[in-house]
Amino acid sequence: MKLFKQAIVLVVLLGVAATACRNDKAEGEKSNLKTVKGLYSFGPEMRSFTLCEDGREYWVTDSVKNLELSYSKLGFEKPYEPVYVELEGYFAKSDTATVSADFDSTLVVTKVIKISKEIPDGPCAQ
Structure with a gap:
């Protein structure tokens, strides 16, 4: 009976620890949120974002x-027609097992602020 109680306590503690780690990761991602402006292209095999300010491309x-x-x-x-977007999100390391491995980083979008066919003059104009 004593061994059973210890096993239950261990399972509960592992659950608490796992939940705490997941919350820390989510909080860390929220603190890294950025508003970015650039060109977004979408199609069957590609979802890419090109940052206006320096031309870097992200999955x-x-x-x-x-x-x-x-x-x-x-x-x-x-497909793949570029549009101008303003997005809120954070950058994460790309998964090496998928198509996104061709990109150094992945933009994880948490909010769409603006999307438009009209690309403004300036660094985003092609």
């Missing part, structure tokens, strides 16, 4: 599922 993960939907609503006949 995109749409954690809120609004970016892809908003892109689709713009009504492009062909």
Whole structure:
């Protein structure tokens, strides 16, 4: 009976520790949130974001599922047409086992601020 109680206590403690670690990671990601402006392209095999200020390209993960939907609503006949976006999100290391491995980092989108077919003059203009 004593061994059973110890096992239960150990399982509870491991659960608490795992939950605390997950919350720390989520809090760390929230503190790294940035607002970025750039060009987003979407298609069957590609979801990329090019930062206006320096031209770096990132793989995109749409954690809120609004970016892809908003892109689709713009009504492009062909995929991969770039659009101007202002997004809130954070950068994470790309997964080496997927297509995103071709990119150094992944932009994880947490909020879509603006999406437009009209690309403003300046560093984002092609």
